[in-house]
Amino acid sequence: MEQLINPNVKNIQISGIRKFFNMVEGVQNVISLTIGQPDFPTPSHIKDVAKQAIDQNFTSYTANAGYLELRKAASNYVKRKYRIVYHPESEIIVTVGATQGIDIALRTILTPGTEVLLPGPIYPGYEPLIKLAGAKPVYLDTRNTGFKVTAEMIEKAINNHTRCLILPYPSNPTGVSLTREELKEIAEVVKNKPIFVLADEIYSELVYEKEHVSIAEFIPEQTIVINGLSKSHSMTGWRIGFVFAPAYLTKEMIKVHQYNVSCASSISQKAAIAALTTGFYDGRLMREEYVKRRDYVYEQLIKSGYDTVLPDGAFYFFVKIPTDFQLNSFDYCLKMVKENGVAVVPGSAFSEYGEGYFRLSYACSMEKLQEGLNRLLDK
Ligand code: PLP
Numbered sequence: 001m002e003q004l005i006n007p008n009v010k011n012i013q014i015s016g017i018r019k020f021f022n023m024v025e026g027v028q029n030v031i032s033l034t035i036g037q038p039d040f041p042t043p044s045h046i047k048d049v050a051k052q053a054i055d056q057n058f059t060s061y062t063a064n065a066g067y068l069e070l071r072k073a074a075s076n077y078v079k080r081k082y083r084i085v086y087h088p089e090s091e092i093i094v095t096v097g098a099t100q101g102i103d104i105a106l107r108t109i110l111t112p113g114t115e116v117l118l119p120g121p122i123y124p125g126y127e128p129l130i131k132l133a134g135a136k137p138v139y140l141d142t143r144n145t146g147f148k149v150t151a152e153m154i155e156k157a158i159n160n161h162t163r164c165l166i167l168p169y170p171s172n173p174t175g176v177s178l179t180r181e182e183l184k185e186i187a188e189v190v191k192n193k194p195i196f197v198l199a200d201e202i203y204s205e206l207v208y209e210k211e212h213v214s215i216a217e218f219i220p221e222q223t224i225v226i227n228g229l230s231k232s233h234s235m236t237g238w239r240i241g242f243v244f245a246p247a248y249l250t251k252e253m254i255k256v257h258q259y260n261v262s263c264a265s266s267i268s269q270k271a272a273i274a275a276l277t278t279g280f281y282d283g284r285l286m287r288e289e290y291v292k293r294r295d296y297v298y299e300q301l302i303k304s305g306y307d308t309v310l311p312d313g314a315f316y317f318f319v320k321i322p323t324d325f326q327l328n329s330f331d332y333c334l335k336m337v338k339e340n341g342v343a344v345v346p347g348s349a350f351s352e353y354g355e356g357y358f359r360l361s362y363a364c365s366m367e368k369l370q371e372g373l374n375r376l377l378d379k
Contacts, residue, residue, distance in 0.1 A: 012128045016349025020330065024337045031372040032343045035363045036172070038234040038315070043282045046233060046274045053270035060266060064258045065250075066094025067269050073276035074242050078225075081204075082214050090247040093257055094264045094272070098202045098228040098241040103129050104256040105224045105243060106164070109196050110135040114163035119149035120353030121318065123172045123200075127351075135163065141353050146309055147174040147318065151185035158189075164196045167215055170203040173350045173359040174318040175294075175311020180213045187218035196249075197223045202241075205232035205283045207313035208291050221246055231314075233275045233282050238268040290315055293362040293369055304377045315363040318347065321356055329355055342375040 065071060071088035078084055086092050095101035102125065110116065112134030118126060120139035130137045140153045154165060170177040190197060197215055204212045204227060216223040228241030243253060275282065297317055301308050307320040321332045329346035337343050347357030362369055
């Protein structure tokens, strides 16, 4: 019977991150600089609302697209931040984390044989979903452009099969972001072509000195914006994401969503309303702390002769493995765990364009970071 299983599912590889964790499981006294989520608790005013929601019996299905009150709050958030209007009734879907938003978007726009452009190195969550839809991931090498995809690269790569461009900025694993000018140039290349842009903006609230710009500002008709509360309000386990897109797209996406999950959790949605209406400043403390840690890590890495890009946002550094190690990224990270007692993620987990690098997360206490860096840099 096993041969009857959908090959698109069978061929999904377990993620490089998971593979690495399986290898190092059980090694004692390791400082982990691998974390992919904020190390702060969800703000208590949000937790209180969730507790009240349970007591007040907000425990039923909600509208498939989510509570209208939440969609209104999400619409106001986007209007305030980007001056873009998405109608709560027809252009917003509340999803089960950003992950499910990415899934329903890709399943709605991709057909077998179509191609998706992705800047590499990149978060490993897209490729399996692209392949499940029978489409083909096509990576654009950003190693020589400071990990930024450029309009020129995109223009060269577009062919008759190209259906989607993924723009995941600020980036996991590199922390870099695109400027207004860079996004405008990209928008000009894809404008009026039969190509959608999937803008994964899950780290949009974790941008430091710079302003976060959404490509939806330039080509709203072609853009599907993915966002959520996982990183902005330290709510990864609550599973609340959003899709913002024109109604001609959301009216199709909602069908996939409805038959897939019905709706996001009612209790989490109530908490999300609090996050977006009274939690404007929740991220400020987190950002201040991340900037301190980022600057500390950067200083240490540069002082020790490591090659890296100063991140604009998120909480990751993507660092080149010094050539004297003569190890691929997986073996280098294994060595760090076993011999130095510190864990970082092999760059190869972020596509072949991540080979030769490792990802270091500073979503952990300053104390842990200091000790972890001492071990990593062998001080
Ligand atoms: N997109 C990117 C770029 C991410 O790094 C992550 C999580 O690490 C996600 C999406 C998933 O977000 P969520 O937990 O809201 O599904």
